[in-house]
Amino acid sequence: xxxxxxxxxxxxxxxxxxxxxxxxxxxxxxxxxxxxxxxxxxxxxxxxxxxxxxxxxxxxxxxxxxxxxxxxxxxxxxxxxxxxxxxxxxxxxxxxxxxxxxxxxxxx
Amino acid sequence: xxxxxxxxxxxxxxxxxxxxxxxxxxxxxxxxxxxxxxxxxxxxxxxxxxxxxxxxxxxxxxxxxxxxxxxxxxxxxxxxxxxxxxxxxxxxxxxxxxxxxxxxxxxxxxxxxxxxxxxxxxxxxxxxxxxxxxxxxxxxxxxxxxxxxxxxxxxxxxxxxxxxxxxxxxxxxxxxxxxxxxxxxxxxxxxxxxxxxxxxxxxxxxxxxxxxxxxxxxxxxxxxxxxxxxxxxxxxxxxxxxxxxxxxxxxxxxxxxxxxxxxxxxxxxxxxxxxxxxxxxxxxxxxxxxxxxxxx
Numbered sequence: 001x002x003x004x005x006x007x008x009x010x011x012x013x014x015x016x017x018x019x020x021x022x023x024x025x026x027x028x029x030x031x032x033x034x035x036x037x038x039x040x041x042x043x044x045x046x047x048x049x050x051x052x053x054x055x056x057x058x059x060x061x062x063x064x065x066x067x068x069x070x071x072x073x074x075x076x077x078x079x080x081x082x083x084x085x086x087x088x089x090x091x092x093x094x095x096x097x098x099x100x101x102x103x104x105x106x107x108x
Numbered sequence: 109x110x111x112x113x114x115x116x117x118x119x120x121x122x123x124x125x126x127x128x129x130x131x132x133x134x135x136x137x138x139x140x141x142x143x144x145x146x147x148x149x150x151x152x153x154x155x156x157x158x159x160x161x162x163x164x165x166x167x168x169x170x171x172x173x174x175x176x177x178x179x180x181x182x183x184x185x186x187x188x189x190x191x192x193x194x195x196x197x198x199x200x201x202x203x204x205x206x207x208x209x210x211x212x213x214x215x216x217x218x219x220x221x222x223x224x225x226x227x228x229x230x231x232x233x234x235x236x237x238x239x240x241x242x243x244x245x246x247x248x249x250x251x252x253x254x255x256x257x258x259x260x261x262x263x264x265x266x267x268x269x270x271x272x273x274x275x276x277x278x279x280x281x282x283x284x285x286x287x288x289x290x291x292x293x294x295x296x297x298x299x300x301x302x303x304x305x306x307x308x309x310x311x312x313x314x315x316x317x318x319x320x321x322x323x324x325x326x327x328x329x330x331x332x333x334x335x336x337x338x339x340x341x342x343x344x345x346x347x348x349x350x351x352x353x354x355x356x357x358x359x360x361x362x363x364x365x366x367x368x369x370x371x372x373x374x375x376x377x378x379x380x381x382x383x384x385x386x387x388x389x390x391x392x393x394x395x396x397x398x399x400x401x402x403x404x
Contacts, residue, residue: 091327095334102278107344 010064011075014082017057018089021050025093033105040105047097051090058086140200147293148194156187159229162236179227186223189215194296203286205358206350210369213299217269218380221303225311262317265309266324269302270331277335279346286349310384318392322385329381332373339370 009016028046032039065079163180170176192198193215202209234242258264275281276295285295306328310321345351345362353362360368 091330095331098274099334099338102274103338103346104279107279107342107346 010060011068011079012082013057013060013064014054014079014086015057015061017060018054018082018086021053021057022089022092025050025096029100030096037106040100043100043105044097047093047100050093051097054086054090054093058083058090061086140197140204142197143195143199152187152191152194158236159183159187159233162233166232166235176232179229179232182223182227183229183232186220186227189220189223193220204353205360206345206347206362206365207358207360207368207372210372213296214372214377216296216300217303218377221300222307222311222384225304225307259305260309260312262309262320262324265302265305266327269306269328272298272302273332274335277346279348282347283349286347310388318388321388325381325385325388329378332377332381336370336372336374336377340367340374342366342370 025046029039029043061079061082065076065083068076068079070076159180163176166176193212198208198212198215202212234245237245259268276285276298281295285292306324310324339346343363345366347366350365351362358365358368
């Protein structure tokens with residue numbers, strides 16, 4: 001059985017990490033609050049962890065981008081797209097954190 | 109969903125004259141009236157008189173007949189919007205309805221502030237002063253140019269406005285502003301001041317880096333849109349000052365009133381930022397005859 005080559009995934013890292021982290025934050029905090037608002041206590045912790053994961057994914061995509069000087073390279077394009085997606089997912093997580101900071105979770 | 113539909117209908121009703129529809133809390137209070145607070149009307153009239161004096165003196169000295177007409181037009185439009193937000197029954201209605209209060213804030217930050225910035229009023233207003241004072245103020249202006257540049261750097265101005273926007277919508281601070289007129293004035297001043305800095309950075313920094321200005325507009329659209337969406341989808345009223353007032357001027361419950369306020373912040377607010385970004389790109393494209401490098 002051929003082992004997957006994880007190096008091939010490097011340009012995609014920002015996109016994958018962004019989607020995964022933002023999705024997990026949404027499930028663990030935003031959705032859980034509807035069932036029990038005490039889950040809001042974990043907003044900051046989960047949000048910061050999600051931002052960290054996104055930052056690591058973004059850095060991997062960035063290093064992949066720097067390693068591709070050819071502007072017509074598909075891997076370079078994917079890395080650029082991943083970086084832009086990283087910013088969007090980071091904003092999404094950030095607004096979730098901010099909501100938890102200014103509002104009591106049981107008020108939402 | 110039902111509340112959302114009612115909020116949307118009430119949004120359309122806001123286009124009609126407010127005073128005729130306003131019934132106050134519990135539907136029994138008198139229609140909201142005009143606000144002639146000396147601390148609001150005084151500075152408004154003084155600023156108009158000051159600008160008009162400067163404009164007339166400058167026009168008399170100018171050799172070009174139409175010089176500064178556009179600036180004066182922007183200023184008058186911005187001043188009228190400011191007066192509409194702060195003096196007309198909309199202001200008093202904002203004490204009973206969060207949606208009306210939100211409309212007032214949107215007028216200050218999204219309409220009055222950019223119009224004032226487009227008018228570049230300081231140069232014209234200086235002409236109202238004697239020559240010696242003008243020179244002294246000019247020298248002072250050179251002295252504070254470094255902090256001014258720092259405050260009007262696009263990223264700084266964007267973050268300052270974002271912080272003001274989110275902090276003042278925290279329930280504790282918003283209730284403080286509702287309960288105390290002094291804090292209410294500080295809230296409005298901080299909204300207006302940070303909006304002026306933001307629009308100055310975005311509109312007058314466009315010649316330098318249109319991409320940065322558009323990114324700041326996008327960031328601000330998302331930050332105000334996120335806050336508006338939170339309000340629009342929340343089923344509990346956030347602010348005790350409105351929660352305790354029962355039905356608002358449109359017959360909405362406090363939660364529905366808040367959803368309407370959230371929609372106002374989210375949709376029209378986002379549209380203003382998007383249109384500004386498109387206008388800036390269009391202007392740059394015309395300038396560069398179709399070739400643009402947004403990050404140059």
